[in-house]
Amino acid sequence: MTVSNTVTSATSDQEAGQRRPARSDRSFARPVLPPLLPASDLAAAVTAFHSAGSAARRWDVESAFRWDEAEADRLTEGQRSAVRFITLIEDHLPGYFDLYERAFPLNSDVDLETFIHNRELYHFTVRWAQEEDSHARALFRYQVAAGIAEPEELRRELAAEGRKKFDLPLDHAVSLFAYALVQEKATQLYYQQLRTVAGDPVLADVLTRLARDESRHFAFMADVVERYLRREGDAVVEPIREVIATFRMPLADTIRGYWRWALRIREVAHYDHTDAYAHLIRVVNRAVNARSDRVNELVTFIDACRTAPVPA
Ligand SMILES: [Fe+2]
Ligand SMILES: [Fe+2]
Numbered sequence: 001m002t003v004s005n006t007v008t009s010a011t012s013d014q015e016a017g018q019r020r021p022a023r024s025d026r027s028f029a030r031p032v033l034p035p036l037l038p039a040s041d042l043a044a045a046v047t048a049f050h051s052a053g054s055a056a057r058r059w060d061v062e063s064a065f066r067w068d069e070a071e072a073d074r075l076t077e078g079q080r081s082a083v084r085f086i087t088l089i090e091d092h093l094p095g096y097f098d099l100y101e102r103a104f105p106l107n108s109d110v111d112l113e114t115f116i117h118n119r120e121l122y123h124f125t126v127r128w129a130q131e132e133d134s135h136a137r138a139l140f141r142y143q144v145a146a147g148i149a150e151p152e153e154l155r156r157e158l159a160a161e162g163r164k165k166f167d168l169p170l171d172h173a174v175s176l177f178a179y180a181l182v183q184e185k186a187t188q189l190y191y192q193q194l195r196t197v198a199g200d201p202v203l204a205d206v207l208t209r210l211a212r213d214e215s216r217h218f219a220f221m222a223d224v225v226e227r228y229l230r231r232e233g234d235a236v237v238e239p240i241r242e243v244i245a246t247f248r249m250p251l252a253d254t255i256r257g258y259w260r261w262a263l264r265i266r267e268v269a270h271y272d273h274t275d276a277y278a279h280l281i282r283v284v285n286r287a288v289n290a291r292s293d294r295v296n297e298l299v300t301f302i303d304a305c306r307t308a309p310v311p312a
């Protein structure tokens with residue numbers, strides 16, 4: 001087992017909301033560092049997640065949309081660019097799944113108790129992965145049906161990014177969950193915004209389905225982080241703070257021209273990942289009855305890193 005015990009504390013630069021420049025110059029704890037929730041706690045969150053995504057609410061790429069009506073001419077150039085961007089992000093699923101497999105292994109690298117925890121989490125992870133894979137397939141299908149891309153060319157474009165390794169500069173289990181909480185909410189908000197301006201109703205329908213799924217993914221992560229705060233209190237404050245201090249959206253470090261592209265899609269539909277921070281603050285407030293000094297500092301820090309007011 002390769003475990004790094006070093007958790008870099010935030011610098012004054014990060015307190016000012018600036019980003020740490022490099023993330024690839026050290027390896028991160030894989031498997032992740034404790035604390036881990038008791039398996040029974042995690043099981044309750046997993047059951048709630050599966051209940052929220054019951055059979056009546058599921059959809060599939062083949063039958064949920066009128067693909068023959070998809071029409072890229074109804075989209076602005078910026079909207080087409082946004083579709084290409086989110087397809088790349090969703091299509092990186094094997095990389096995200098690989099991170100979870102390294103972070104929460106199901107083999108002899110971990111002791112029995114950790115395995116029990118990881119096995120429980122896997123009941124979430126495989127379902128989540130299946131849903132994210134559907135997002136990738138739906139966006140691929142849309143691009144082809146609408147005439148944005150040719151399948152062969154698109155496969156190659158996605159593969160060029162997809163083969164790059166994905167990792168996060170986070171060592172603790174709770175950090176990975178808090179990261180996913182922010183990322184899922186940010187994605188949900190962007191899909192909702194893009195849907196309101198999308199010129200093609202087929203794309204709007206796709207984004208509606210995707211946003212609902214992201215909302216359930218967020219709800220699972222919020223449930224888990226809340227349970228951590230209730231159980232562990234101050235002990236998980238620093239690992240959560242670390243998430244905000246280092247936050248970047250997935251693939252920000254690997255997609256060529258990411259920041260230029262990200263700025264462009266922001267012009268198409270309002271997008272600011274720090275909008276999601278307000279939702280993390282709500283989770284902290286729900287979990288903690290009487291805030292300790294450390295929790296107070298955490299909330300102040302998260303709030304200071306936001307660049308926009310709470311969305312209505
Ligand atoms: Fe997704
Ligand atoms: Fe998601």
